[in-house]
Amino acid sequence: MRRGLKITLVSVTGAALTLSASACGGKKADSGDDGDGKKTVKVGLAFDIGGRGDQSFNDSAAAGLDKAKKDLNVQTEEISAKPDEPDADKESRLRLMANKGYQMIIGVGFAYTNAVVKVAKDFPNTKFLVVDADQCKVSGPNVLGACFAEAQGSYLVGAAAALKSKTGTIGFIGGVNVPLIQRFQAGYDAGAKKAKPGIKILPAKYLTQPPNFDGFKNPALGTEAAKGQLDAGADVIYHAAGGAGIGVIKTVAGAGKWAIGVDSDQYNLPAVADAKEKILTSMIKRVDLAVFDFVEGVGKGSFQSGTKQYDLKNDGVGYSVSGGKVDDVKAKLDELKAQIVAGEIQVPTKP
The missing domain is CATH 3.40.50.2300 (Response regulator)
Structure with a gap:
């Protein structure tokens, strides 16, 4: 991927994706206008327990987000989880980003699966990724689950x-x-x-x-x-x-x-x-690869709902x-x- 390539969101049918997607309750999400008439592509990521700096799982997700920000020129926001929080808190976090006009939203960790699937129903123009989808199962036309072997x-x-x-x-x-x-x-x-x-x-x-x-x-x-x-x-x-x-x-x-x-x-x-x-x-x-693939795929209009497996065959897992x-x-x-x-x-x- 060449540096500096700014992605333009398109739908899977090739038509331009409306960035001012309707939010829950009939409200309109933030349009993402950057002030010069251009629409800013915004990606929100909700971390698992430990957040950025855990030197492990979350940091791998952060690396993928950083690469997307650098190579694809997207705007990003991160929110961390709280220990032992209920699913309702995860839902609120995801809804917050969706209402702010984040066209792509990522939940890191299997504990986000139910929250992502539920919130995605109310924001059909927003694409969602859940990393480590619980039991490798998700539902919804705008939801992708990344699974790892x-x-x-x-x-x-x-x-x-x-x-x-x-x-x-x-x-x-x-x-x-x-x-x-x-x-x-x-x-x-x-x-x-x-x-x-x-x-x-x-x-x-x-x-x-x-x-x-x-x-x-x-x-x-x-x-x-x-x-x-x-x-x-x-x-x-x-x-x-x-x-x-x-x-x-x-x-x-x-x-x-x-x-x-x-x-x-x-x-x-x-x-x-x-x-x-x-x-x-x-x-x-390769959580970083799953995150980057998702952002790049939505930008190219090649997003597909369902689940994607990362294994030894596609170097989604391996050893150092x-x-x-x-x-x-x-x-x-x-x-x-x-x-x-x-x-x-x-x-x-x-x-």
């Missing part, structure tokens, strides 16, 4: 963990015990067993149970869980715990063992700069090689990736 990417880092372990014992720490995070665990366990059938995988540790979502944002919880798995003999630990995973990485690295990051390439994160040499790899989840820590096992990991893409390996999605 987390289990596939986790399979590869699980194989890396088993191949690099010297004690023969590895661990997994999940943020909150929900089906989404269980997919990370399922893939990780399966990949480790495939690469080294005799590997010992400690019982998975989940930091919190819903409706308590502190397991995605409290590093102290990650620290304590990591200590427990280290004491049990693990020398490679994979976390899928969002901001709480920073505590996992620092604790594991401090013990001289291998940590595996999640969502973004955590080797490059400032928050764990002092631990980076003990980050074996990260399971990459920063630091060269998995160079010696990369050939094996890529062989496993090819087998998954070809359908020769079916990766489980439940532990």
Whole structure:
């Protein structure tokens, strides 16, 4: 995509999209006129718990929004979620942006699914994206759900963990015990067993149970869980715990063992700069790609409702090689990736 390209919104039928879409109750949304007669394309993004700066899932979404702002010349707004908030708060947040004339609105995280689907019905001229659509299901002609094959990417880092372990014992720490995070665990366990059938995988540790979502944002919880798995003999630990995973990485690295990051390439994160040499790899989840694809697609008039899957086949998930820590096992990991893409390996999605 060339820099400086300003997108012009069109509908999927090719006709010009009216930017002053009617809002709920018959009111008209802000027209988005930038003062010189041109219509400003506006994109609103509502973060999951932790928001921008979580060094993980939300930051990946933020990277996609930043790229859209830079490459597509759109105006953006961000709003963060509150811990343990009801769905009504999410709806209010989305309606606020829709009423302000944001032609594209993004809800980051599976918890936004119901709110997005409900609000989208009242704003038919606004396009909505929910990242990590719950159970990969959405409804509505103006709603897109981005889904990720987390289990596939986790399979590869699980194989890396088993191949690099010297004690023969590895661990997994999940943020909150929900089906989404269980997919990370399922893939990780399966990949480790495939690469080294005799590997010992400690019982998975989940930091919190819903409706308590502190397991995605409290590093102290990650620290304590990591200590427990280290004491049990693990020398490679994979976390899928969002901001709480920073505590996992620092604790594991401090013990001289291998940590595996999640969502973004955590080797490059400032928050764990002092631990980076003990980050074996990260399971990459291209939330940034989903966000950018959505904005670009609406701008080009190629938006399609329903769901879009990001997996190993389209590089929507994968593993990082920063630091060269998995160079010696990369050939094996890529062989496993090819087998998954070809359908020769079916990766489980439940532990």
